[in-house]
Amino acid sequence: MLKLAGAALVLFAGTMIGFMQAAKFAQRPRQIRQLIHALQRLDTEIGYGQTPLPEALARIAAALTAPVSTLFAEASAKLASGNGETVSVCWEQAFKAGWQATSMRPPERDTMLRLGETLGGSGAEDQLKHLKLAMHQLQAEEQAARDDQQKYEKLCRSLGVLTAALVVILMM
Amino acid sequence: MQDGKGGGSLSLPLLELFPAGLRGRLEKLPQTLLLSLEEIRVREGRPLEIGFGGGSAFVCPQGKAVTDSADAYRPTREDCRALLERVTNHSLYAVEEELRRGYVTVAGGHRIGLAGRTVLEGGHVRHLRDVASFNIRIARARTGCAASLLPELLDPVARTVKHTLIVSAPQQGKTTLLRDLARAISAGQWYHPQAQRWGGRKVGVVDERSEIAACDRGVPAFDLGPRTDVLDACPKAEGLMMLVRSMSPEVVVADEIGRPEDAYALKEALHAGVRVVATAHALDLRDVFARPVLAELASEGMFGAYVLLSRSGGVVRHRVVGADEAEAEARKSSGCRSVPVIRSPNADGVRHA
The missing domain is CATH 3.40.50.300 (P-loop containing nucleotide triphosphate hydrolases)
Structure with missing residues (x-):
C-alpha cells in the first residue's frame, strides 16, 4: 500500500516537472512577443509623443501583464525615484532583478540590456534606430523560440511522465 | 531697488537634479551660501564653480567654498553624463529643440545653459553633443522688487x-x-x-x-x-x-x-x-x-x-x-x-x- 502511494507520488512529481518545463517552452515566445510589443509602443512614445522616458515606461508597463510588465514598471520607478542614477544603471538593475520570474533566456536579455545602454541618450531619430535593431533581434529570437517550442514542448511533457514511470519500475 | 536676502525656500529640490557625486558636495556648502546661490557652473574636468550674491567661488571635494581653483573639485565625465540625463529627464529625444537653442528649463523655472560640440546640418546647428559645460541659473521670485520702479x-x-x-x-x-x-x-x-x-x-x-x-x-x-x-x-x-x-x-x-x-x-x-x-x-x-x-x-x-x-x-x-x-x-x-x-x-x- 505504502509502495503504491510512493509510486503515485513519484509519478505525479515527474509529470509536473515535465509539464512545467513544457510550459516554459510555451511561454518564452509569448513573452518575447510582449517585449516586441513594448518596444513598438516605446517607438511611438519617443517618435510621436516625445514622452519623457519614466512616463513612457510606466505607460508600457500598464499595458502589459506580469512578469514582463514588472521589468518596465521597475525601471520606470527607479528612474523617477531621483537617486541620480543613469538610465542604463536603472534599466540593468530592473531587468536583472525581474528576469528570473520570466521564461526568457539570455539572448533576449542581452538584447534588452544593450538597448538600455542607449535609451534616452540621443535624439529621436537615433533612438528609433536602436529600437528597430532591438526589435529585429527579438523577432529572430522569437522565431527560434517557436521552433524550440514545437520541438521540445511535447517532448518535455512525455519525458516527464516516462522518466517517472521508469523510476517507479526500477523501484518496484 | 533692494535685492536683499529674501530668496524664499532653499534650492534643495534643485539639488536633487544633481547626480550623487555633485550633490553630496553642493549640499555640504554653508546654508547662507546655498540661500544666496545664483549659478552653479559644472564643466567637465574643470573646477566646479558657484556664483552667489554677486560673487563666485569654487567648490572643493569636501564641499567647502574655496577661492583657489587648484583646490576645486573637478566633475568627471560620469558626473556630466548623469547630470545631462537628469536635466533632460532621461529623455534627450524630447528636448532636441531646446538643445539646438542651447538651454533647457527644468521644473521650478531654473534655466540650464549647455555648451558642447555642435552638429551641423546645412550650416545650421542641428544638435548639441558631448555636452561638457552646464550653467545652472537658479530662478527666484522676488516679490515686490518692482515696487520702486x-x-x-x-x-x-x-x-x-x-x-x-x-x-x-x-x-x-x-x-x-x-x-x-x-x-x-x-x-x-x-x-x-x-x-x-x-x-x-x-x-x-x-x-x-x-x-x-x-x-x-x-x-x-x-x-x-x-x-x-x-x-x-x-x-x-x-x-x-x-x-x-x-x-x-x-x-x-x-x-x-x-x-x-x-x-x-x-x-x-x-x-x-x-x-x-x-x-x-x-x-x-x-x-x-x-x-x-x-x-x-x-x-x-x-x-x-x-x-x-x-x-x-x-x-x-x-x-x-x-x-x-x-x-x-x-x-x-x-x-x-x-x-x-x-x-x-x-x-x-x-x-x-
Whole structure:
C-alpha cells in the first residue's frame, strides 16, 4: 500500500516537472512577443509623443501583464525615484532583478540590456534606430523560440511522465 | 531697488537634479551660501564653480567654498553624463529643440545653459553633443522688487503702464524684475498713491523659455498675479499674436526680444492697443540703438520708457529714461564709440562701454 502511494507520488512529481518545463517552452515566445510589443509602443512614445522616458515606461508597463510588465514598471520607478542614477544603471538593475520570474533566456536579455545602454541618450531619430535593431533581434529570437517550442514542448511533457514511470519500475 | 536676502525656500529640490557625486558636495556648502546661490557652473574636468550674491567661488571635494581653483573639485565625465540625463529627464529625444537653442528649463523655472560640440546640418546647428559645460541659473521670485520702479512707468492718461523696454547685461535681474512687474500690473499694485483705484490689468505672458512663469503643465509656479495668462514655451513672435487674438490682454509681457519677427509682432501688438513690457540684452542705450531690431523699434518711437539695470553685489539699481531722452543720449554718443572695456560684473558692478 505504502509502495503504491510512493509510486503515485513519484509519478505525479515527474509529470509536473515535465509539464512545467513544457510550459516554459510555451511561454518564452509569448513573452518575447510582449517585449516586441513594448518596444513598438516605446517607438511611438519617443517618435510621436516625445514622452519623457519614466512616463513612457510606466505607460508600457500598464499595458502589459506580469512578469514582463514588472521589468518596465521597475525601471520606470527607479528612474523617477531621483537617486541620480543613469538610465542604463536603472534599466540593468530592473531587468536583472525581474528576469528570473520570466521564461526568457539570455539572448533576449542581452538584447534588452544593450538597448538600455542607449535609451534616452540621443535624439529621436537615433533612438528609433536602436529600437528597430532591438526589435529585429527579438523577432529572430522569437522565431527560434517557436521552433524550440514545437520541438521540445511535447517532448518535455512525455519525458516527464516516462522518466517517472521508469523510476517507479526500477523501484518496484 | 533692494535685492536683499529674501530668496524664499532653499534650492534643495534643485539639488536633487544633481547626480550623487555633485550633490553630496553642493549640499555640504554653508546654508547662507546655498540661500544666496545664483549659478552653479559644472564643466567637465574643470573646477566646479558657484556664483552667489554677486560673487563666485569654487567648490572643493569636501564641499567647502574655496577661492583657489587648484583646490576645486573637478566633475568627471560620469558626473556630466548623469547630470545631462537628469536635466533632460532621461529623455534627450524630447528636448532636441531646446538643445539646438542651447538651454533647457527644468521644473521650478531654473534655466540650464549647455555648451558642447555642435552638429551641423546645412550650416545650421542641428544638435548639441558631448555636452561638457552646464550653467545652472537658479530662478527666484522676488516679490515686490518692482515696487520702486513701477511708479515711474505709469501712464496716468491711459491708467496703465507705458510701453517699456528693460535693458541690461546678462545676469542683472531682468527676468526677475519682469516677473514682478507682471505680477504687480496684474494685481493692480501700482505702488503709486494716484493709481490706487486703477485696478489690475489683464496680462498676457509669452514665456518662450519657461523662465518667467516656470509653468508646470501649464500652471505658473511663480506668482504672476490674478489676471495673468501664460503661453508657455511658445516662440515670442507667434505667441504675441496668439495672445492678442485670443486672450484680449491689456498688457503683454515678453522676455529677451531681438529677432526680426519679434519686432514685427511687437509692432502689431502696440498698434492693437496693447501695452508691451519687454526685456532685451544690451549694455546701455547705445547698444539698444546699435542692435538692428531694437534700433528699428526705438527709432519709430515704439517704447515710452527704457529701464536700465545695473547691479553691484546684491543690490540692483535701475534708471528710467524716457523715449526722447533715450534717443538724444544714443545720438550724442554714437559718434565717439570706442572699443568696449568690459569688466566682470562681479568686480564692482560697473561696465564701461
